Amino acid sequence: MDAFGQFLDSLDGMLGGADWFPYVLLGVGLFFTIYLKFPQIRYFKHACKVVTGKFDKKSHEGDTTHFQALATALSGTVGTGNIGGVALAISIGGPAALFWMWMTAFFGMTTKFVEVTLSHKYRVKTDDGTMAGGPMYYMDRRLNMKWLAVLFAVATVISSFGTGSLPQINNIAQGMESTFGFEPWHTGGVLSILLALVILGGIKRIAAITSRVVPLMAAVYIIGALAVIFYNIENIAPSFAAVFTDAFSGSAAAGGFLGASFAYAFNRGVNRGLFSNEAGQGSAPIAHASAKADEPVSEGMVSILEPFIDTIIICTLTGLVILSSGVWTEKFETQFERSSMVILQGQYSEDNEQDRLALYKYLNDEKDHGVELFNGELHSIQGKAVEKEFTIIHSRSIAEDVRFGLTEKHVYTGTIEIKDGMPVDKDIMITGKSLVHSAELTTKAFSRGFFGENGKYIVSIGLLLFAFSTAIAWSYYGDRAMIYLLGSKSVMPYRVFYVAGFFWASFADTTLVWKLAAVAIVVMTLPNLFGIFLLRKEMKESVTEYWDKFNKEHPNEK
Structure with missing residues (x-):
């Protein structure tokens, strides 16, 4: 498993973690923003009107309303990335990371507009009468690249576990245990039953639940965030600066x-922007394909709001809470x-200019x-190392008051073998003072308000609602991918396996799954970006046709 984990790390380093990947992701969004003349700005007001159902007709085919499709897609994107992902980005990239999350969201609004429009355009009606869509359908039906569609669908199924199911419940269970003292498997058992009751009812039940949960969880989280921001109001201007x-x-x-380099x-x-709003990944178009609409472009309009709500609003609030x-x-x-x-090797100090410069260069590659x-070896007596010529870096900071133990209460006395900067014995527990990251950092920040x-309870409740709704949405993405791969009969076995994995992950180590998902996300994203770029002319024609038809039907609307 260690060897497989290292292989996944290497693969991720060549894909999502590579220097070229952010340029590809932003580049496609930038291209379509210019090519379609800034639709995220020009069509924003119209998108708000469409999502309210102002132009809906009963004759439109689909399973959900515009708002329900948006809520389902948002429930898949608004999750641990908004709570822990922003904190992780800031903890390793500093305040500058938030700016690039904004840029990912701004250009991602256009990317999502394109991918949702094309996916909705080539959706199909399944054997059970429900709609199925997503990038795999335009790849197959329009581009005639079935191999690419299969690759995307397989990656979607993997991501449904690695992004939507296993790590979500793992985060929930850990949060409930640390905040309320609940046993992880108890949390997993209760939520697995609830998850089964929701997803076994299909997209209509999923949409009904998410359209209620998403506004609730957003309201709770925003209130908590504003309580911290206004408490530290004098720090807002410096944080923005x-x-x-x-x-x-x-x-x-x-x-x-x-410190962190540019x-x-x-x-x-x-990277964190993509993980948060999934613009370009091709997941949200699967949810939007269920919407009742006769014009694919109208659903594409609705999707413009998604990165705005997810990243520009919620992630910004999280970032300001942490920074202020x-x-x-x-x-x-x-x-x-x-x-x-x-x-x-060696003893480094934050007070030494040369030491800080050397560590800055090391941490920034x-x-x-x-x-x-x-x-070599370290020798611990009652949890304290005898040697002085070593330094532990944790969460991009020099660790202090370091202690070695086998559990939280039992300190360790004996020899610790270190190879390539890591203890060989994985049972050795190391504690001390350092910077923290992810959800733990957000929790600390939320305790500095009114x-x-x-x-911290707001973070725990927010994490519960965000992560659980993400698991719900991704189950739908996975079952639509299974329909494409193996047909409608494969949906029920998939859902059962999805719920079983959800329960197991509440008390298991999902590190390997996270790594697998990191690779799968890129395997979804790259084919999707490639596909929508090939269909750029068709997209532009579709937008022109939409406005021609809309202006004839609604001459008094602007």
């Missing part, structure tokens, strides 16, 4: 944060994660940093 001034220069060292902040900001509260530069007592930790990984420590 840091986002813009650091955008093209990178984020300088601050507090325990050792390239690093750009890469991580764009100042917790992103503070060290907290925490258990170190192997994926965020490395042990270095620059040359001539002179930093070496620790190889609600005080009670703010």
